[in-house]
Amino acid sequence: MINIIKKPIWFVLFILLALCNIFLFLFINHELTQNEEESVLSEKISVQFNDTLILNESTITKYLPDDRYTKLSIEDHKIKIVSTTRMLNKEVKTTMITKPDVEVDGTLKLHIEQISIGQLPLNKKKQLQLVKKFGKLPDDVTLSVKQSALYYNMGIIKKNDTKLVLKSITDDNKWVFDIELEE
Secondary structure (H helix, E strand, C coil): CHHHHHCHHHHHHHHHHHHHHHHHHHHHHHHHCCCCCCCCCCCCCCCCCCEEEEECHHHHHHCCCCCCCEEEEEECCEEEEEEEEEECCEEEEEEEEEEEEEEECCEEEEEEEEEEECCCCCCHHHHHHHHHHHCCCCCCEEEECCCCEEEEECCCEEECCEEEEEEEECCCCCEEEEEEECC
């Protein structure tokens, strides 16, 4: 220790390094603890169609979108989202287990029950803050850290001459849509 003090350049560099580490820690902590909550619910869709379509989970599973980086599946009445990101030449896998619900007509609320980002030893709230800050969510998806939920604004689903609006998910896990068929 006496040799370090005899050469003040090392002492100064040590102090600078310590200050940089403290600043970096404070900056990351500040970024992760910001409480920016925006309104996540869209306006209620006031369209009423004449018919109702009820689909089971196996049918819904066939229409879940998949791409190269994100896989969706329904397991034990929960939607599992697995996403892979490349960071610093490493594959980082993010997994979310969510319980689906309909908050308002046309908006699917996914209650996040579990989340893991790689092997980060962070609590659920910190991981959700990381996803909100750095994740690339689809345009119609909003993350609420406070409510631990993803909101997917499906709106009116149009396919050819058919229009669908998600109305509810029943206790026996049936997805209920209002439907209008053009004849």
